[in-house]
Amino acid sequence: MKVFHCDHCGQLLFFENSQCIRCGHTVAYLPDLALVGSLDHQPDGTWLSPLPAANGRPYHLCENYTIHQVCNWAVPGDDDHRLCVSCRLTRVIPDLAIDENRPSWYRLEVAKRRLLFTLMELGLPVASRDDDPQRGLTFEFMADRPDGPVATGHAAGVITINIAEADDAERERRRQSLNEPYRTLAGHLRHEIGHYYWDRLIAHSPWLDRFREMFGDERADYGRALQDYYARGPAADWGVRFISAYASAHPLEDWAETWAHYLHMVDTLETAASCGFSLRPPRADEPSLPKVPKFAGSGHLPFEWLIDSWYPLTYALNNLTRGLGLADAYPFVLAPPAVAKLRFVHDLMSQPMA
Ligand SMILES: [Zn+2]
Ligand SMILES: [Zn+2]
Ligand SMILES: [Zn+2]
Numbered sequence: 001m002k003v004f005h006c007d008h009c010g011q012l013l014f015f016e017n018s019q020c021i022r023c024g025h026t027v028a029y030l031p032d033l034a035l036v037g038s039l040d041h042q043p044d045g046t047w048l049s050p051l052p053a054a055n056g057r058p059y060h061l062c063e064n065y066t067i068h069q070v071c072n073w074a075v076p077g078d079d080d081h082r083l084c085v086s087c088r089l090t091r092v093i094p095d096l097a098i099d100e101n102r103p104s105w106y107r108l109e110v111a112k113r114r115l116l117f118t119l120m121e122l123g124l125p126v127a128s129r130d131d132d133p134q135r136g137l138t139f140e141f142m143a144d145r146p147d148g149p150v151a152t153g154h155a156a157g158v159i160t161i162n163i164a165e166a167d168d169a170e171r172e173r174r175r176q177s178l179n180e181p182y183r184t185l186a187g188h189l190r191h192e193i194g195h196y197y198w199d200r201l202i203a204h205s206p207w208l209d210r211f212r213e214m215f216g217d218e219r220a221d222y223g224r225a226l227q228d229y230y231a232r233g234p235a236a237d238w239g240v241r242f243i244s245a246y247a248s249a250h251p252l253e254d255w256a257e258t259w260a261h262y263l264h265m266v267d268t269l270e271t272a273a274s275c276g277f278s279l280r281p282p283r284a285d286e287p288s289l290p291k292v293p294k295f296a297g298s299g300h301l302p303f304e305w306l307i308d309s310w311y312p313l314t315y316a317l318n319n320l321t322r323g324l325g326l327a328d329a330y331p332f333v334l335a336p337p338a339v340a341k342l343r344f345v346h347d348l349m350s351q352p353m354a
Contacts, residue, residue, distance in 0.1 A: 001117065001267055002296075003274040004036035007050050015117065016110055018065065018072040028061060028074040029113070030054065031085050034120070034296075039074065046077060062087050068096075070106040073113065086113045089128050092140035094163045101143070104166035108141050111185035115193060118267050121297045123353045124197065129157065137196060141166075152188055154195035161188055180246070181331035187260055194259030198252065201348060214344055215258075216251035225250040243338040258338065262345040264330070265310050266298045272313055279312050287312035299350040303343045307334075 004013040011022040013036045020027050025038040030049060039047035039059060046058035057077055062084035064071035073084035081088055087109065094101035094108075119126050129136040140160045142150045150162045164170045165188055175183035202211050212218070229249035235241070238248040247257035273292035281288055289312040295301060314330040321329045334342070 001114065001271045001274065002035065003271075007038045015114065016072060018069075026061075028059070028065065028072055030059065030074050030076075031120075032076045034117075036072075047074065064109070068102075068105075070102070070109045071113075085126075085128075086116050088130070089116075089126075089137060090139045090141060091129070092142055094141050094143060098143075100167075101163060104163045105141060107166040107185060108161060108163065111189055112139060114186060114267070115189045115263075118263055119193070121270075122266070122299070122349055123297055125200065125353055135200060137193075152192070154192040156199070157196060159189070159192045159196065161185075161192070180244075181328075182244075186264075190260035190263040191256045193263075194256035195252065197259065198255055201353075202255075207348060210344065211255070212251075214341055215254050218251040218255075220250060222250055222252065226253075239333065240335045241337050243332065243334065243341065247338075254341070258341045259345055261332070261334075261338075262342055262349075265306055265342070268317075269306065269309055269313065270295060272309075277313070279316055287315045289313060289316075297349075298346065303346040306346065307339060307342065310334075 001015055004015065004017075005011065006013055006020040006023060006025060006027060008025050009020060009023040011020050013020065013027055015029065015036060017027050017036060019025070020038060023038075026041065026047070027036055027038050028047070029036050033049075033051065033053055037049050037051055037054075039049055039061075041047055042058065044058075046060055048054070048056065048058060059074040059076055062071045062073045062075055063082045064084070064087045065073065071084060071087050073086055075081060075084050090109070090112070094105045096102060096105070116126060125135075127136045129138045135157065137157050137159070140158060141163050142160060143163050144150050150160060152162045152165060153160055165174075165183075165185060171183055171185075202208055226249055229246070234245035234248045238245050242248045242254060242257070243261055244257045247254040269292060272289075273294045276291065277289070278291045279287060279289035289309055292309060292313075298306060314332075317330055318328040321327065
């Protein structure tokens with residue numbers, strides 16, 4: 001993620017902000033410029049950005065911004081959709097007649113917008129079902145029903161997230177009962193979108209053979225593999241072969257877990273770069289990190305740079321969160337086969353995207 005500033009007063013802005021806390025200006029994410037900027041309300045109801053790059057073009061605010069306050073994205077004036085490019089991807093929202101669902105919906109949309117920011121920076125295709133009924137993407141944020149639970153997952157471009165995952169207490173309960181070191185909305189979204197891009201970028205492509213060499217044959221019985229995993233747990237040696245225990249369940253889960261970690265790396269390293277992060281320890285044998293160069297997208301960077309920066313950054317992150325009495329921010333150890341799989345994802349990202 002980048003660091004943003006108010007165009008009027010220079011105040012630092014977060015990706016989620018809808019108002020500048022210093023000067024009070026309305027701010028919004030302008031997807032066409034890939035930045036959060038301030039907006040001035042016009043008598044005709046539209047909004048203008050003072051930035052030269054906006055070229056005087058009017059914007060309107062996403063309806064989920066103005067009516068529901070769960071969004072902070074603007075829609076460029078030449079697009080007459082009532083929803084921004086992120087919100088229009090959600091085809092099922094939680095039942096707003098239930099009060100607790102509104103904050104859950106907000107947290108889900110926030111996590112989804114962060115995901116989309118990274119996908120767009122990586123140049124990945126992000127089309128809605130309306131724009132591309134065959135290969136487009138859509139999200140369903142659903143609660144368990146009386147007739148059965150809703151499973152978080154991906155099927156043919158539809159990403160379903162059980163909204164209980166947006167409830168901190170419930171997600172923590174599931175994390176502990178499944179013996180997972182890390183469970184977040186960002187993690188869920190990055191994992192499920194990995195399945196979507198496997199279908200789009202690997203399934204019918206020249207990458208498939210290399211995928212099978214590295215991750216195994218995805219035609220192995222998926223239902224049985226998952227059943228075995230939940231009945232017996234992961235392979236004893238998963239730590240030296242896989243990025244996470246769950247990755248050992250099936251080649252497609254290995255892929256989705258690896259993809260999710262790649263997005264963790266890219267987003268966190270970009271944030272570190274935007275903040276001017278560097279590590280200069282007193283001892284030469286401690287993890288160090290020269291100033292992280294700013295980047296948008298990762299494809300033009302050598303993989304070695306990403307992975308060599310990731311180790312010291314996550315060491316510092318974990319040390320900092322321990323200092324605050326929190327769990328490790330990144331509770332993973334990347335064994336060489338997991339790093340090789342991350343490189344495969346990187347190589348894929350470095351290709352021009354269809
Ligand atoms: Zn301001
Ligand atoms: Zn929106
Ligand atoms: Zn999965």
